[in-house]
Amino acid sequence: MTNQTTQTNDTAFAQAPAPDARRAMSHHLSGWLLASPIALVLTGFLLLPIIMIVVVSFWGATEFSIYPAFQFDNYAFLLGSEVTYRVFLNTFRYAAITWALTLLIGFTVAYFLAFHVRSLNWQIGLFLFCTIPFWTSNIIRMISWIPFLGRNGLANSTLLSWGVIDQPVEWLLFSDFSVILAFVHLYTLFMIVPIFNTMMRIDRSLLEAAADAGASGWQTLWNVIVPLTKPGIMIGTIFVITLVMGDFITVRFMSGSQSANVGRLISNDIALLQYPSASATAVILLITVLLMIATLLRFVDIRKEL
Amino acid sequence: MRSELDLELVGLTKRYGDTLAVDAVSHLFHAGSYCCLLGPSGCGKSSTLRMLAGHETVTDGAIILGGRDVSRLPPARRGTAMMFQNYALFPHLSVIDNVAFSLKMKGIDAAKRRASAAEMLARVDMTVFSDRLPAQLSGGQQQRVALARALITQPQVLLLDEPLSALDPFLRIRMRAELRKLQRELGISFIHVTHSQDEALALADEIVVMNEAKIVQAGPAREVFQAPKTAFVARFIGSHNVIALPEGKFALRADELKLAPPQGAKLRGRVTGVEYQGTHVALRITIAGEQELTALLTDKNFFGAPKDVGEAVGLDWDGQAAHALSA
Numbered sequence: 001m002t003n004q005t006t007q008t009n010d011t012a013f014a015q016a017p018a019p020d021a022r023r024a025m026s027h028h029l030s031g032w033l034l035a036s037p038i039a040l041v042l043t044g045f046l047l048l049p050i051i052m053i054v055v056v057s058f059w060g061a062t063e064f065s066i067y068p069a070f071q072f073d074n075y076a077f078l079l080g081s082e083v084t085y086r087v088f089l090n091t092f093r094y095a096a097i098t099w100a101l102t103l104l105i106g107f108t109v110a111y112f113l114a115f116h117v118r119s120l121n122w123q124i125g126l127f128l129f130c131t132i133p134f135w136t137s138n139i140i141r142m143i144s145w146i147p148f149l150g151r152n153g154l155a156n157s158t159l160l161s162w163g164v165i166d167q168p169v170e171w172l173l174f175s176d177f178s179v180i181l182a183f184v185h186l187y188t189l190f191m192i193v194p195i196f197n198t199m200m201r202i203d204r205s206l207l208e209a210a211a212d213a214g215a216s217g218w219q220t221l222w223n224v225i226v227p228l229t230k231p232g233i234m235i236g237t238i239f240v241i242t243l244v245m246g247d248f249i250t251v252r253f254m255s256g257s258q259s260a261n262v263g264r265l266i267s268n269d270i271a272l273l274q275y276p277s278a279s280a281t282a283v284i285l286l287i288t289v290l291l292m293i294a295t296l297l298r299f300v301d302i303r304k305e306l
Numbered sequence: 307m308r309s310e311l312d313l314e315l316v317g318l319t320k321r322y323g324d325t326l327a328v329d330a331v332s333h334l335f336h337a338g339s340y341c342c343l344l345g346p347s348g349c350g351k352s353s354t355l356r357m358l359a360g361h362e363t364v365t366d367g368a369i370i371l372g373g374r375d376v377s378r379l380p381p382a383r384r385g386t387a388m389m390f391q392n393y394a395l396f397p398h399l400s401v402i403d404n405v406a407f408s409l410k411m412k413g414i415d416a417a418k419r420r421a422s423a424a425e426m427l428a429r430v431d432m433t434v435f436s437d438r439l440p441a442q443l444s445g446g447q448q449q450r451v452a453l454a455r456a457l458i459t460q461p462q463v464l465l466l467d468e469p470l471s472a473l474d475p476f477l478r479i480r481m482r483a484e485l486r487k488l489q490r491e492l493g494i495s496f497i498h499v500t501h502s503q504d505e506a507l508a509l510a511d512e513i514v515v516m517n518e519a520k521i522v523q524a525g526p527a528r529e530v531f532q533a534p535k536t537a538f539v540a541r542f543i544g545s546h547n548v549i550a551l552p553e554g555k556f557a558l559r560a561d562e563l564k565l566a567p568p569q570g571a572k573l574r575g576r577v578t579g580v581e582y583q584g585t586h587v588a589l590r591i592t593i594a595g596e597q598e599l600t601a602l603l604t605d606k607n608f609f610g611a612p613k614d615v616g617e618a619v620g621l622d623w624d625g626q627a628a629h630a631l632s633a
Contacts, residue, residue: 203392203394205390205391205392205394206394206396208359208361208381208388208390208394209388209390209394209395209396209455210396210407210411211360211361211380211381211382212359212360212361212381212382212387212388212408212456212459213382213407213408213411213455213459214380214381214382214383214408214411214412214459215382215407215408215411216411219411223407223410223411224396227398228397228398
């Protein structure tokens with residue numbers, strides 16, 4: 001009896017490794033196969049272009065040609081120029097102001113949707129309502145501000161007819177004001193969506209617990225809702241900052257080509273076929289944005305949101 | 307005996323649109339007692355508790371605590387504190403900050419509020435977990451924290467909404483003993499909502515049974531169990547048979563039924579099921595009119611004269627064991 005058992009066990013052990021190994025192998029293989037489509041797409045459309053940009057950023061250029069090389073001329077020129085710093089600073093300024101405004105508006109709208117609108121149908125309805133502007137392209141949305149804000153536009157003529165102003169206000173269009181207005185208009189939704197999403201996950205009984213503890217509305221907002229909404233705020237912040245940092249068309253249209261940001265620096269270089277210089281600027285911008293995101297992620301753990 | 311700290315409901319009503327959740331409930335909760343609101347889901351017990359806590363508006367009626375009507379006051383000014391079913395601990399705050407939350411809202415400075423919170427945590431035996439986040443605690447530990455957070459507001463009445471339902475059976479029994487002990491130590495009223503009759507019987511000084519938005523019976527636990535007034539109470543409190551006899555409906559405890567020879571017994575029936583339960587054996591017996599009864603026999607009694615499915619048996623009981631039911 002005992003012998004038999006031992007024997008059976010032995011055979012089982014002797015035979016075991018083969019199918020196990022085969023299964024492990026096929027697991028291994030299917031894992032790679034499943035990951036390969038996205039890996040191929042990311043390699044082809046993200047990784048290779050970025051490597052290409054980095055490579056080109058070390059190339060040389062003359063007025064009429066570019067040539068492969070490995071030199072730091074582009075970076076030296078870029079980092080040595082005072083214009084670069086001014087333009088970067090202006091880009092940061094746009095990003096900071098846009099961030100503050102979209103956060104304020106986005107948080108308020110999301111708060112209203114999540115906590116004041118009681119029925120789910122209304123929440124979905126109003127949420128879709130927020131997305132209506134996105135049914136048209138963002139360039140159209142941007143351009144439609146021009147007849148509104150222009151010297152003889154709707155805003156000025158209305159204000160004139162009300163007697164609020166005596167002459168058309170000049171700074172409404174082709175100014176930093178109009179650039180930021182367009183940014184806020186374009187990107188607030190990117191703040192609303194993640195904040196709303198996080199807020200919807202806040203357990204409503206926490207608000208009751210806060211009320212039980214004697215917290216006023218503002219105290220509940222500051223001590224419970226804001227801390228619990230931080231991951232959503234952070235995701236929205238990353239969206240808005242990367243979008244504003246990388247933008248060039250909004251700044252060009254809405255400032256009437258009077259203001260510059262890093263995106264326009266790059267697009268100007270490209271227009272002049274100065275690809276190496278454009279690449280170097282792009283690399284610096286990429287590093288800057290990555291550093292900003294890395295800093296943001298140190299403050300808030302967004303993993304539980306994903 | 308009435309006291310200043312009694313909690314009284316007067317015609318308390320809650321309506322959601324056309325549905326009546328709580329229908330003009332009036333009841334006096336004596337100060338310092340452990341009271342269980344018992345009923346099936348949807349009977350209005352949770353709505354009643356939430357109205358007491360101030361998390362649900364009162365459609366009509368009054369809640370009198372400490373000699374004043376608190377039904378329109380904000381939750382924190384009523385003298386009640388609530389312990390939520392899922393504990394509702396703030397996930398971003400450490401245990402000690404959770405407990406100190408209400409003191410922070412009052413503007414008490416950090417050192418002072420942490421000292422009071424630490425004292426409260428010691429009371430529920432959670433001092434070592436002060437710096438943990440709620441997610442790092444087990445269900446039972448979270449419950450202690452929730453308890454400490456509710457008690458730090460020094461309520462006259464603690465409201466507990468199904469506090470044990472999220473725990474596993476073993477922990478449930480341990481925590482209910484601790485709740486009872488804590489209530490004795492503090493001497494304040496606990497009002498505990500539950501749908502478990504075991505829990506209510508084990509804990510309560512007074513049981514209030516609710517059904518269909520109304521109180522159907524209220525009284526000391528033993529009284530409710532010994533003498534259920536209606537068929538609903540008898541069935542819900544468990545261990546009772548409801549029998550319709552020619553002279554009316556009766557409640558008869560399963561353990562009061564005795565087997566007897568079919569001739570001359572009060573009732574005759576046929577065994578349809580035998581379930582061994584360790585100390586007891588539960589017999590399912592079908593009597594005339596397709597009524598099913600359960601007789602709970604001690605294992606000694608049963609195995610002295612075992613019965614099998616299909617056997618005809620007679621049922622007997624002491625005269626006073628059958629309670630006439632009003633409905």
